[in-house]
Amino acid sequence: MDNKIAAVTMRNITKRFGPTLANDKVWLNIYRGEILALLGENGSGKTTLMNMLSGIYFPDEGEIAIDGKPVVIRSPKDAFALGIGMIHQHFKLVDVLTAAENIVLGLPGKLDLKAASKKIKEICDTYGFEVDPDQKIYDMSVSQKQTVEIVKVLYRGADILILDEPTAVLTPQETDKLFAVLRNMRDDGKAIVIITHKMHEVESLSDRVAILRHGQFIGDMPTKTTNAQEMTNMMVGHPVTLNIDRPEPVDPHPRIEVKDLTVRDIEGTVKLDHVSFTANSGEILGIAGISGSGQKELLEAIAGLQPVESGSIEYVDDSGKREQLIGKDPFAIQEMGVALSFVPEDRLGMGLVANMDLGNNMMLRSYRKGRGVFTNRKAPYKLAHQMVDFLEISTPSVETPVRRLSGGNVQKVLVGREIANAPSVLLTAYAVRGLDINSSYLIYDTINSQKMRGVAVIYVGEDLDVLLELSDRILVLCGGRVSGIVPGRGAKKREVGMMMTKLGGEADE
């Protein structure tokens, strides 16, 4: 492998954002016929490095060579001319156009959608994609949109493909499909870079791994010669344990009782269909399901954010007194003395205010506690300082707007605020989505410590392995209905996976 000419050579690349050193003299080789996994904690500079290949940023220092020839990449157009295509974390598609229109958008020459559709079909057949060229983007699932993005860069002749955390938004099944396609492309001689935080994906897919830490290149090696533990240690910089604790529940008794809950969205589609379950105190109830099976509606209904068609959601306090939560908004629920905390899926759009600083975001839950008509501004900033220390949030200061923080740190701010409330019920949706290993484990530990405090935790997750390791019980949703509730200890991944796609899960056997 050493005598092969690298498709891409990055030498001594440095990139600064103001005082932040995002990339610090990074050297990286990317080869054809190989899948390279680029690893690193949140904020270690992976996206920045790849953005300099795809023409989004321009390096402050260093050189880039393609097939041994030095090049300058000033814009995404330059990158395309060199055969480099990148699939970003956030898609850049026009919703009202069809797949084919999006794919040819911005290309020079006459617009010939027929020919384009044909070429798209060819690409799909070669690599095993499924894309309907005439489908509108707004009709598509996240994974379909991602497929369109990939086809789009292939259509433009890319043979160096970069995927930035592509699996963060996919179900396990969709991930498998994507990986099959990527393997086909590798075998076809393309160079592929994938950024992911999931170790088992790295191990099953990649040929080589390269690791960044704090913007510096730490090392690279063939995947076969390493393991999750070693890679994690290199990313974090010190040895870490990769086990999720599952302490026995403490004195569980019913806390939230949901009976026959039915919810429709504004269009009238049934999102939850006669869902019933009990969440106990001192216990983690995991919710598994393909994305869009009603997880969001379920949590939002409990939190008082989702109108309910029928059914009941009762809160049971320590003395056994019951309170109906349906028909109450979050403020009314708080006024009743129910300490309910909610970490929503959309962190910056719902859980936090992106343009406000850490202190002001802490205040979201506490501003009503101020004296008279005034807010108390001291306490939230003090809390923010505590959170920064306790959860190791990396931020220039507590006066920094949260939109400037990386995904993992944003999540820590949100989780930190929600547990600071001393909740008796904690709802979390995709709490570790997009987080690196170290942050993820910190969040698991935090959730576990809440459970030990006697909190009823409802944990909506997408990583089945984690759900199986963390939950005391797992509720499986399928198309808005309860497919089954299984004990977390001893549950089989295959079994739960089956229940996610088919009610009861048994029919297939």
Next chain:
Amino acid sequence: MNNKTKTPLFHVSRRAALPWYKTWAIRGAALLLALVLSGIITSLVTGEDPFAVYGAIWKGSFGTTRKFWVLMQNIAMLLCVSLAVTPAFRMRCWNLGAEGQALIGGLASAACMITLADKLPNWAVILCMIVTSLLAGAIWAGIPAFFKARFNTNETLFTLMMNYVATQLVAYYCVVWESPKGSGTIGIINPKTQIGWLPQFPSQKYLMNVVVVAVVCVLVYIYLNYSKHGYEIAVVGESERTARYVGIKVEKVIIRTMLLSGAICGLAGLLLVGSTNHTLTTTIVDGRGFTAVMVSWLAKFNPIWMILTSFLLVILGRGAGEIATKFGLNRSFGDILTGIILFCIIGSEFFINYEIKLTRGAGKEG
């Protein structure tokens, strides 16, 4: 393959936050640059000595005690209207109806002065003026707010439309209450009895308005930055979903804030009619409802900075008029100077947020 491998000469990147003194140094430099630029253009285009022109602007604003107080009164009134629109703006609710809301407040004041003069004692008339003008302004803003909160109508168009309705209403009452008959204008109201004229400091006719607006300025600042309502306004402005998530009733906040916005406009109308002019015309607000938008934006919706920006815009406006008469220049020339100065000030924000880096080894062939 792409053979042009010249590196770009420079690239633009976002800065980390600058310390406050550097941002103000940049703004100061921009103002200086603007003055130099306008000076050069003045001497090139008109042949006048730019220092003479600036001197004229200065004299026109501060030349005499009277001119100084007229200036203060103008700044105060512009600031008052700007303070009114700011709570709504902080909520990302574009209230462009300040002109109409102030006018309708003025109409309410005038109505009290005219119809109640012979029925109630002076203090009662003034009390009625205060209550009705604030209420009228609030209603004028509350109507679009209600429709926005209820049916999600566009507040920009709705509030603009309400301006025309207010102007027409005032035009109608100018005829109803005309004095002397046939003049089509109202003239000074209660010139002899002075009923409904707001009290004044004996020394200075305009001091009262300045004091009232200064108090309002501090109150609005505290309200926006330290009160629960102010915090709710900021959250709703940034993200309605986040607001709902913490149980803020978004519709209520929209309506409440617009009512406040309208009420302060009503206060501006009250001061203009009851304290400054003692009469009512359709143009009494004099475009301040629109200039206020710029005052508020330039100050980034901060009431204290708005003292500076309204000062700047009033001086520019008056200066333009002054040099037009003094040097026999076209009035538009003053507007050109205003344009240059605003361009530099707004342009300086770019340099505060971004930096331009020269690339080392630029032009090297690769």
